[in-house]
Amino acid sequence: MDALQAIRERRSINFFDPDRTLEDATLRELLELANLSPSSFNLQPWRVIAVRTPERKKVLRKCAFDQPKVEEASAVFIMIADPRGLELNIDRMLDSWTALGYMKPEMRPTYDGMARGLYDAEDSLKRKIFAVKNTALFAMNLMLGAKALGLETHPMDGFDEACIKKEFGIADDKIIPMLVAVGYLKPGITLLPRAFRRDISEFVTFE
Numbered sequence: 074m075d076a077l078q079a080i081r082e083r084r085s086i087n088f089f090d091p092d093r094t095l096e097d098a099t100l101r102e103l104l105e106l107a108n109l110s111p112s113s114f115n116l117q118p119w120r121v122i123a124v125r126t127p128e129r130k131k132v133l134r135k136c137a138f139d140q141p142k143v144e145e146a147s148a149v150f151i152m153i154a155d156p157r158g159l160e161l162n163i164d165r166m167l168d169s170w171t172a173l174g175y176m177k178p179e180m181r182p183t184y185d186g187m188a189r190g191l192y193d194a195e196d197s198l199k200r201k202i203f204a205v206k207n208t209a210l211f212a213m214n215l216m217l218g219a220k221a222l223g224l225e226t227h228p229m230d231g232f233d234e235a236c237i238k239k240e241f242g243i244a245d246d247k248i249i250p251m252l253v254a255v256g257y258l259k260p261g262i263t264l265l266p267r268a269f270r271r272d273i274s275e276f277v278t279f280e
Contacts, residue, residue: 074220074221074222074276075123076217076221077223078210079182079217079220079221080174080217082220082237083216083217083226084225084264084267085225085226085227085228086225086226086258086262086263086264087142087227088142088145088146088157088181088258088259089142089145089146089225089254089256089257089258089259090256090257090259090260091144091145091148091256091259092146093146093256093257094125094191095125095147095148095255095256097220098178099224100123100125100148101161102222103215103219103222103224103255103258104121104123104215104219106214106215106218106222107188107211107212107215107218108211108212109214109267110207110210110211110213110214111205111210112138112206112210112211113191113192113203113206114163114166114184114187114188114191114269115166115169115170116158116159116162116163116166116188116209117158117206117211118154118155118156118157118158118161118162118204118207118208118249119152119153119154119155119158119204119207119208119211120153120155121150121151121152121153121211122153122241122280123148123149123150124148124150124151124219124241125147126148127144128150130143130144130146130238131144133149133151133240135236135238135240136191136230136232136233136236136237136240137229137231137232137250138231138233139250140229142227142229142254142260143229143252143254144199145225145252145256146255146256146274147224147255147256147265148254148255148256149229149239149252149253149254149255150212150215150252150254150255150259151207151241151243151248151249151252152161152200152211152212152248152250152251152252152253152262153208153243153249154204154205154207154248154249154250155204155247155249156195156196156200156201156203156210156247156248157195157208157246158203158204158244159188159192159203163188163189165183165276167181167184170184172236178218196245196246201248205248208250209250209251212228212250212251213243215253215255216228216253218246220273223254223257224255224257225255225256225257225258226253226254227251227254227257228252228253229251229253230251232249232250232252234248237249244263
């Protein structure tokens with residue numbers, strides 16, 4: 074499936090086939106596709122927990138307001154935005170830029186300072202926004218990659234973040250922007266036509 078088709082045909086489905094699982098190779102391919110997502114300064118401030126076993130999906134379902142699709146989907150990805158992504162990844166990012174010729178070695182302190190200055194202190198609102206917006210790019214890439222691989226998805230905002238953090242050992246300073254359920258459409262289900270979309274004239278200004 075090409076990119077345009079994946080964008081046009083991606084839907085957020087509620088009914089997954091509970092009898093189908095994701096093969097390890099498919100799961101890895103999907104995550105590697107998602108990992109090609111862009112991020113600010115290439116800092117990649119995301120972590121992911123892939124919930125696959127029936128036991129752990131049952132726990133996650135309790136944290137997600139008892140939504141059946143959490144257990145029915147082949148896997149549910151907990152998207153974790155890490156405000157400390159800058160500190161964790163900046164040295165490797167700058168090493169890569171230098172090795173590949175994106176910058177000269179003497180420019181390293183300048184780029185390091187630019188990134189740290191732009192995203193402020195670890196506990197600042199700006200840093201949290203940085204982590205969340207880039208993790209959302211990863212999640213969107215994952216959903217489009219899933220469609221291209223013949224899978225269906227549903228991004229989920231209905232969950233108790235504190236519950237997930239407790240049950241899955243996620244530190245308090247991390248943020249969970251969404252869950253993404255991934256799997257196959259349940260046999261016999263016909264999707265309704267795509268719902269309301271605003272015309273671009275309502276929200277786009279050309280200057």
